[in-house]
Amino acid sequence: xxxxxxxxxxxxxxxxxxxxxxxxxxxxxxxxxxxxxxxxxxxxxxxxxxxxxxxxxxxxxxxxxxxxxxxxxxxxxxxxxxxxxxxxxxxxxxxxxxxxxxxxxxxxxxxxxxxxxxxxxxxxxxxxxxxxxxxxxxxxxxxxxxxxxxxxxxxxxxxxxxxxxxxx
Amino acid sequence: xxxxxxxxxxxxxxxxxxxxxxxxxxxxxxxxxxxxxxxxxxxxxxxxxxxxxxxxxxxxxxxxxxxxxxxxxxxxxxxxxxxxxxxxxxxxxxxxxxxxxxxxxxxxxxxxxxxxxxxxxxxxxxxxxxxxxxxxxxxxxxxxxxxxxxxxxxxxxxxxxxxxxxxx
DNA sequence: ATAAACTTTCAATAAGTTTTGAAAGTTTAA
DNA sequence: TTAAACTTTCAAAACTTATTGAAAGTTTAT
Numbered sequence: 001x002x003x004x005x006x007x008x009x010x011x012x013x014x015x016x017x018x019x020x021x022x023x024x025x026x027x028x029x030x031x032x033x034x035x036x037x038x039x040x041x042x043x044x045x046x047x048x049x050x051x052x053x054x055x056x057x058x059x060x061x062x063x064x065x066x067x068x069x070x071x072x073x074x075x076x077x078x079x080x081x082x083x084x085x086x087x088x089x090x091x092x093x094x095x096x097x098x099x100x101x102x103x104x105x106x107x108x109x110x111x112x113x114x115x116x117x118x119x120x121x122x123x124x125x126x127x128x129x130x131x132x133x134x135x136x137x138x139x140x141x142x143x144x145x146x147x148x149x150x151x152x153x154x155x156x157x158x159x160x161x162x163x164x165x166x167x168x
Numbered sequence: 169x170x171x172x173x174x175x176x177x178x179x180x181x182x183x184x185x186x187x188x189x190x191x192x193x194x195x196x197x198x199x200x201x202x203x204x205x206x207x208x209x210x211x212x213x214x215x216x217x218x219x220x221x222x223x224x225x226x227x228x229x230x231x232x233x234x235x236x237x238x239x240x241x242x243x244x245x246x247x248x249x250x251x252x253x254x255x256x257x258x259x260x261x262x263x264x265x266x267x268x269x270x271x272x273x274x275x276x277x278x279x280x281x282x283x284x285x286x287x288x289x290x291x292x293x294x295x296x297x298x299x300x301x302x303x304x305x306x307x308x309x310x311x312x313x314x315x316x317x318x319x320x321x322x323x324x325x326x327x328x329x330x331x332x333x334x335x336x
Numbered sequence: 337a338t339a340a341a342c343t344t345t346c347a348a349t350a351a352g353t354t355t356t357g358a359a360a361g362t363t364t365a366a
Numbered sequence: 367t368t369a370a371a372c373t374t375t376c377a378a379a380a381c382t383t384a385t386t387g388a389a390a391g392t393t394t395a396t
């Protein structure tokens with residue numbers, strides 16, 4: 001397989017995975033493009049390379065910056081803005097984990113905390129079932145949250161090293 | 169908060185979380201409904217309870233069974249089919265992890281394995297950048313895969329216990 | 337065999353999401 | 367200032383996904 005075809009495949013695969021995980025396909029593709037590009041790209045080049053409109057490119061880049069996955073660069077004496085992605089895979093994973101925790105896990109945990117407090121007659125199967133499910137899910141959410149917290153602070157080698165020592 | 173309202177909130181929250189993670193909202197809601205229901209429900213009751221059509225209920229229940237999260241039950245002397253969810257949170261998490269690994273992680277890993285093999289001139293920044301990103305992501309995918317594998321085989325207490333001992 | 341009780345299918349439609357592109361806005365150099 | 371070079375916005379259109387509901391299919395009891 002030649003390099004340009006391989007890049008194309010990578011961009012497609014990343015886009016598909018993104019869309020299966022609730023991330024807009026184009027956003028994942030722009031990210032993938034920047035990951036396999038040495039240096040920076042202009043909006044123009046991204047539009048061209050992925051055949052997307054100016055508006056789409058602009059919004060997608062904005063979102064990617066909002067996720068902390070892409071940064072802008074101004075070159076001295078140039079009008080254009082250049083974009084590049086942090087290419088450290090562990091940083092990417094942490095950044096995504098951090099954002100999703102904030103945007104999705106935290107709101108759900110807040111609701112679960114409320115629901116765990118709901119009082120009722122524990123002889124009533126309706127109540128007992130509700131309470132058990134909510135309590136169990138709440139515990140799991142807290143475990144996930146703690147683990148993410150550790151991950152966010154961890155160095156990659158230490159993290160996986162610890163995991164595999166444990167699960168040997 | 170009263171029980172019916174609390175159930176409603178739980179169903180909504182679960183539906184929202186599902187849709188953010190690439191799982192159809194209705195599917196997550198039906199699952200949530202079954203999680204807070206003692207015993208079983210008929211298609212009719214699910215339709216009624218969530219205000220969805222017969223066709224939608226049927227397909228959603230089929231999907232949930234495909235994910236291994238819900239089972240059918242035939243009661244002796246009755247024509248109707250009854251549905252219930254496994255309420256063990258750890259089983260649910262494992263089941264979801266198992267299916268997503270099969271449906272999403274595995275196909276991507278197959279492509280990454282191909283892309284890692286692509287040859288080129290390592291002096292060429294285009295190639296070097298591509299190769300590094302793909303190789304790094306491939307390694308991370310393999311780490312995730314191994315961890316999931318451990319999780320699938322693990323007992324809940326042991327799993328979290330090990331994780332927290334490590335990350336103390 | 338028949339019919340009642342139930343389940344499944346799927347074409348049509350609705351709802352939701354993404355993308356476009358032209359117009360408005362901004363910045364910079366001269 | 368002005369105008370060129372660039373970025374941002376957003377209403378409309380395209381596309382994607384989810385839902386409906388009626389018709390077809392299946393099962394069971396008689």
